Amino acid sequence: MSSAPAHDIKNDPQFQALVSRRSRFAWTLTIAMLIIYFGFVFVIAFAPTLLAAPIGSGVTTVGIPIGVAVIVSAFLLTGIYVRRANSEFDAMTSQIVGRAK
Amino acid sequence: MRAFRTVSAAATTLAASGFAGLAHAAPAMQGGERQPLNVEAIVMFFAFVAMTLGITYWAARRTRSAADFYAAGGGITAGQNGLAIAGDYMSAASFLGISGLVFASGFDGLIYSVGWLVGWPIILFLIAERLRNLGKYTFADVVSFRLEQTQIRTLSAIGTLVVVAFYLIAQMVGAGKLIELLFGLPYLYAVILVGALMIVYVAFGGMVATTWVQVIKACLLLGGATFMALMVLIHFGFSPEAMFGAAVAVHPKGGSIMGPGNLVHDPVSALSLGLALMFGTAGLPHILMRFFTVADAKAARKSVFYATGFIGYFYILTFIIGFGAITFLMNDPAYYTVAADGAYNKVTALLGGSNMAAIHLSNAIGGSFFLGFISAVAFATILAVVAGLTLAGASAVSHDLYASVIAKGRASEDREVRVSKASAVAIGIVAIVLGYIFEKQNVAFMVGLAFAVAASCNFPVLLMSIMWKGTTTRGVLIGGFLGLASSVGMVVLSPAVWEATLGNPKGTAPFPYDNPALFSMAIAFGGIWLFSKLDRSKRAEIDRAAYEQQYIRSETGIGSHRAVAH
Numbered sequence: 001m002s003s004a005p006a007h008d009i010k011n012d013p014q015f016q017a018l019v020s021r022r023s024r025f026a027w028t029l030t031i032a033m034l035i036i037y038f039g040f041v042f043v044i045a046f047a048p049t050l051l052a053a054p055i056g057s058g059v060t061t062v063g064i065p066i067g068v069a070v071i072v073s074a075f076l077l078t079g080i081y082v083r084r085a086n087s088e089f090d091a092m093t094s095q096i097v098g099r100a101k
Numbered sequence: 102m103r104a105f106r107t108v109s110a111a112a113t114t115l116a117a118s119g120f121a122g123l124a125h126a127a128p129a130m131q132g133g134e135r136q137p138l139n140v141e142a143i144v145m146f147f148a149f150v151a152m153t154l155g156i157t158y159w160a161a162r163r164t165r166s167a168a169d170f171y172a173a174g175g176g177i178t179a180g181q182n183g184l185a186i187a188g189d190y191m192s193a194a195s196f197l198g199i200s201g202l203v204f205a206s207g208f209d210g211l212i213y214s215v216g217w218l219v220g221w222p223i224i225l226f227l228i229a230e231r232l233r234n235l236g237k238y239t240f241a242d243v244v245s246f247r248l249e250q251t252q253i254r255t256l257s258a259i260g261t262l263v264v265v266a267f268y269l270i271a272q273m274v275g276a277g278k279l280i281e282l283l284f285g286l287p288y289l290y291a292v293i294l295v296g297a298l299m300i301v302y303v304a305f306g307g308m309v310a311t312t313w314v315q316v317i318k319a320c321l322l323l324g325g326a327t328f329m330a331l332m333v334l335i336h337f338g339f340s341p342e343a344m345f346g347a348a349v350a351v352h353p354k355g356g357s358i359m360g361p362g363n364l365v366h367d368p369v370s371a372l373s374l375g376l377a378l379m380f381g382t383a384g385l386p387h388i389l390m391r392f393f394t395v396a397d398a399k400a401a402r403k404s405v406f407y408a409t410g411f412i413g414y415f416y417i418l419t420f421i422i423g424f425g426a427i428t429f430l431m432n433d434p435a436y437y438t439v440a441a442d443g444a445y446n447k448v449t450a451l452l453g454g455s456n457m458a459a460i461h462l463s464n465a466i467g468g469s470f471f472l473g474f475i476s477a478v479a480f481a482t483i484l485a486v487v488a489g490l491t492l493a494g495a496s497a498v499s500h501d502l503y504a505s506v507i508a509k510g511r512a513s514e515d516r517e518v519r520v521s522k523a524s525a526v527a528i529g530i531v532a533i534v535l536g537y538i539f540e541k542q543n544v545a546f547m548v549g550l551a552f553a554v555a556a557s558c559n560f561p562v563l564l565m566s567i568m569w570k571g572t573t574t575r576g577v578l579i580g581g582f583l584g585l586a587s588s589v590g591m592v593v594l595s596p597a598v599w600e601a602t603l604g605n606p607k608g609t610a611p612f613p614y615d616n617p618a619l620f621s622m623a624i625a626f627g628g629i630w631l632f633s634k635l636d637r638s639k640r641a642e643i644d645r646a647a648y649e650q651q652y653i654r655s656e657t658g659i660g661s662h663r664a665v666a667h
Contacts, residue, residue: 010653030223030227058342
């Protein structure tokens with residue numbers, strides 16, 4: 001591959017839009033995951049009694065649905081990313097690649 | 102019986118090494134007497150072996166090019182790859198280890214499941230796509246894309262082989278103990294059997310066979326675990342509250358099993374453990390290889406989505422299975438080593454140790470037939486994981502060390518594949534020998550060490566080379582080796598190894614934390630940054646100048662390898 005198309009692509013406004021949108025999206029989701037997970041870990045480290053509080057009069061504690069929710073959130077966040085990447089971002093990419101040929 | 106580790110000690114080791122590993126299962130099972138021959142389990146296991154050997158034969162006839170051998174010709178679908186990734190990841194360690202941890206301590210088991218899962222979204226958001234766009238067969242392809250081939254591939258191959266070696270030893274020892282316990286086969290036979298089968302899968306069937314072994318095993322494991330969890334839930338009329346209530350009533354720790362115990366207490370340990378669990382995954386060579394087996398970035402993304410779903414679902418099942426085991430087993434002395442007066446410790450005296458909770462539960466709910474099935478699945482699980490590891494190790498030797506470093510790119514594709522097959526045989530033999538040597542050793546720390554090295558060498562090197570323009574060959578080399586050396590060094594000097602494994606007195610460990618990731622990752626990232634900044638060499642100019650082209654390709658996939666070469 002010569003460097004000429006690389007240069008053209010770099011100056012393509014659509015390429016710049018793709019990269020900035022995708023990286024903002026990816027980092028937002030990354031930070032969301034980090035906050036959810038390390039939030040969970042730090043509650044365990046600093047305030048374990050919060051999670052050990054029973055729901056209503058039963059034995060099930062608040063920690064159980066929260067733990068399951070962290071697992072489900074990981075799945076949902078990947079789903080959100082894949083949905084947008086496989087439609088919007090891929091469409092932009094194929095237009096950019098098409099022009100560069 | 103020789104001394105069982107008490108569960109509290111085992112749980113500490115877990116918190117310590119940071120991983121509920123099969124590695125951990127091994128010492129916990131050391132005291133287990135060899136069981137009488139379990140015929141159902143052996144028959145079902147051999148059915149699995151026969152099926153996978155059939156697939157290997159079929160795969161071997163289709164495996165001609167290097168692309169076939171390393172990446173299954175890029176012909177794996179997103180769904181298959183999602184299952185295969187889940188198969189690589191759902192080791193016997195997570196199945197037996199986490200359900201055993203839930204059995205012993207309840208809620209705490211969830212902390213590990215969660216930590217092990219949350220690395221996946223990060224891989225997807227930051228790595229998967231760029232890895233797919235830049236690489237061909239191994240993650241070293243990506244790191245050396247614009248950096249100097251020889252040195253970078255040597256570093257990446259060492260990082261790969263160190264991770265594979267520690268992981269493999271832990272799995273081999275665990276496999277030997279498990280098979281001894283479940284099937285009543287002698288330890289040495291078990292280790293040789295595992296080693297021989299993994300050689301056959303990898304050397305003859307390459308990535309195609311390895312992938313299908315993973316897919317089948319993932320289906321069996323998900324199916325078996327679903328059935329177990331379902332039977333438990335049916336018993337309690339699908340009321341988790343009823344299940345938890347029954348568990349609290351029978352567990353010696355009572356209501357405390359419903360909240361966090363003492364798995365993590367200080368913020369440094371919590372953060373360090375979290376980082377290792379999260380980013381270790383993103384540096385495991387056998388996992389990273391899987392992104393090259395699919396046709397394009399779209400399929401790579403989808404496979405992470407499916408894998409996250411399968412793994413998350415599986416971890417929820419292990420939680421139910423652990424609680425089910427508490428309610429089904431703890432009042433039944435038949436599953437325990439019972440003292441002369443009829444008393445037994447409901448946690449520590451479980452036959453074979455608390456890691457056997459899921460296995461005993463399968464007997465309690467499905468009789469000896471289902472016990473045989475789950476035992477065979479547990480064995481198949483180990484087999485699939487070691488095959489994946491062996492392929493990753495063999496690829497590092499042939500594709501990175503041999504083809505690029507030794508032959509300097511002059512080796513023919515044929516020859517490279519032959520070297521890879523020979524490496525698979527060699528790695529298998531070494532694994533058998535090491536498995537035999539380490540039989541009586543405490544290998545609990547080894548899975549933790551593998552994750553620490555992956556998080557502190559492979560992951561920083563990969564991320565920095567992709568993300569930062571300023572990264573140079575010298576920076577990666579020095580930073581990568583610092584990460585590798587510091588993570589290994591800190592693990593050796595940590596309480597888990599210095600005191601618990603090497604037998605030094607308590608409180609003498611020079612490094613106070615059991616998980617080094619917080620420190621060793623900082624050293625690696627800082628080292629790469631600093632030595633790249635200071636790098637004024639000619640090579641550094643080339644490295645920085647080539648970033649633009651790499652950047653375009655990593656973002657768009659222009660010029661990327663389509664691993665379809667038939």
